Amino acid sequence: MLSLRTLLFAALAAVTAASAATVTFDCSRVPNICSNDCYAIRCLGKPTTLTRNSPQAEDNRDANACRSPNRCSGNPSDSNSCDEYPFASTSQGGAGASTRCVPSQENSRQGGTLSSFYTRNSVANGDSYSVAFSNASGLQYCSGSCTNSGNQLVRRLPAFAARQETSIVQTRKLLLASGEEALMFEPVSARGSLNRMVNQTVDLREEAVRVVAVL
Numbered sequence: 001m002l003s004l005r006t007l008l009f010a011a012l013a014a015v016t017a018a019s020a021a022t023v024t025f026d027c028s029r030v031p032n033i034c035s036n037d038c039y040a041i042r043c044l045g046k047p048t049t050l051t052r053n054s055p056q057a058e059d060n061r062d063a064n065a066c067r068s069p070n071r072c073s074g075n076p077s078d079s080n081s082c083d084e085y086p087f088a089s090t091s092q093g094g095a096g097a098s099t100r101c102v103p104s105q106e107n108s109r110q111g112g113t114l115s116s117f118y119t120r121n122s123v124a125n126g127d128s129y130s131v132a133f134s135n136a137s138g139l140q141y142c143s144g145s146c147t148n149s150g151n152q153l154v155r156r157l158p159a160f161a162a163r164q165e166t167s168i169v170q171t172r173k174l175l176l177a178s179g180e181e182a183l184m185f186e187p188v189s190a191r192g193s194l195n196r197m198v199n200q201t202v203d204l205r206e207e208a209v210r211v212v213a214v215l
């Protein structure tokens with residue numbers, strides 16, 4: 001039987017989820033990072049709602065395959081920086097994060113987007129936020145096969161055998177007031193939960209853009 005306490009917690013969680021700020025990554029600027037994020041979310045079932053925990057970042061990196069020195073250092077400039085999802089600056093990061101060698105330029109772009117998002121939306125440590133993607137068409141892991149083409153790694157050793165699971169989340173399309181679109185991933189266990197995004201805003205190019213409809 002559901003206790004009053006459980007119901008209260010559920011109501012509180014719903015309110016929290018509804019008010020979470022959303023950051024949008026433009027995948028035309030950070031395609032490798034989007035690929036890693038999509039792989040983590042669609043293929044490994046990592047969450048799309050994250051909790052900022054910047055003090056944890058260093059320990060998180062040390063706990064996964066981005067631990068320094070990592071396999072990316074010394075690579076050519078198209079893959080010389082280790083990216084991880086969930087982000088190192090979140091409570092969900094650390095052991096089990098999906099990692100990929102990306103161009104350091106993409107890693108600094110994404111870091112810039114995330115830190116200005118944190119500032120603009122007053123996302124403090126302990127606050128939750130959601131992630132969305134734009135311009136992701138054509139990226140394999142964002143809409144196609146989860147078969148690891150060799151660029152995704154969770155643990156350093158032994159070689160990680162990827163699950164090829166595509167039914168954990170479904171893709172929802174946000175229509176934005178700017179006329180553009182963004183993608184969000186909705187857990188199939190919570191179908192319809194992203195309908196709440198209608199009339200909320202997402203952070204895109206350092207602006208708040210209203211969501212007109214969720215398809």
Ligand SMILES: *[C@@H]1O[C@H](CO)[C@@H](O)[C@H](O)[C@H]1NC(C)=O
Pocket residue numbers: 025026027028029134135180181204
């Ligand atoms: C999609 O990419 C184009 C070209 O890079 C860019 O101008 C546009 O702002 C991007 N749209 C979104 C919604 O990110």
Ligand SMILES: *[C@@H]1O[C@H](CO)[C@@H](O)[C@H](O)[C@H]1NC(C)=O
Pocket residue numbers: 198199
């Ligand atoms: C969104 O805003 C419009 C215009 O203010 C309003 O008519 C509509 O009912 C709102 N929809 C939701 C789901 O809040």
